[in-house]
Amino acid sequence: MSVTRETVAKIASLARIRMDEPALDRMVPELNAILDWVEQLGEVDTSGVEPMTAVIPNHQRLRDDVIDADPLTGGGIREAVLANAPAAEHGFFGVPKVIE
Numbered sequence: 530m531s532v533t534r535e536t537v538a539k540i541a542s543l544a545r546i547r548m549d550e551p552a553l554d555r556m557v558p559e560l561n562a563i564l565d566w567v568e569q570l571g572e573v574d575t576s577g578v579e580p581m582t583a584v585i586p587n588h589q590r591l592r593d594d595v596i597d598a599d600p601l602t603g604g605g606i607r608e609a610v611l612a613n614a615p616a617a618e619h620g621f622f623g624v625p626k627v628i629e
Contacts, residue, residue, distance in 0.1 A: 530568075532560040 616623030
């Protein structure tokens with residue numbers, strides 16, 4: 530795939546980038562070099578490489594999600610929480626209707 534001067538002008542227009550004539554002429558070979566490099570990447574055999582999300586191994590740094598880990602906030606206190614609600618219906622907060 531080859532980029533022409535008209536293509537660069539259209540891309541600049543879509544990106545709302547003002548480019549003068551010499552800048553358009555300088556950008557054509559740069560974009561063509563980038564596209565050639567991307568085509569070279571497509572030629573690499575990656576059939577034996579597993580998909581990955583990062584180059585280095587990532588580990589979850591957060592605590593385990595344990596239900597009832599904290600007696601004050603761990604759950605099982607629905608009635609105590611709903612006691613503060615202005616309107617409770619069927620074990621949930623009652624709220625005014627907002628859609629007509």
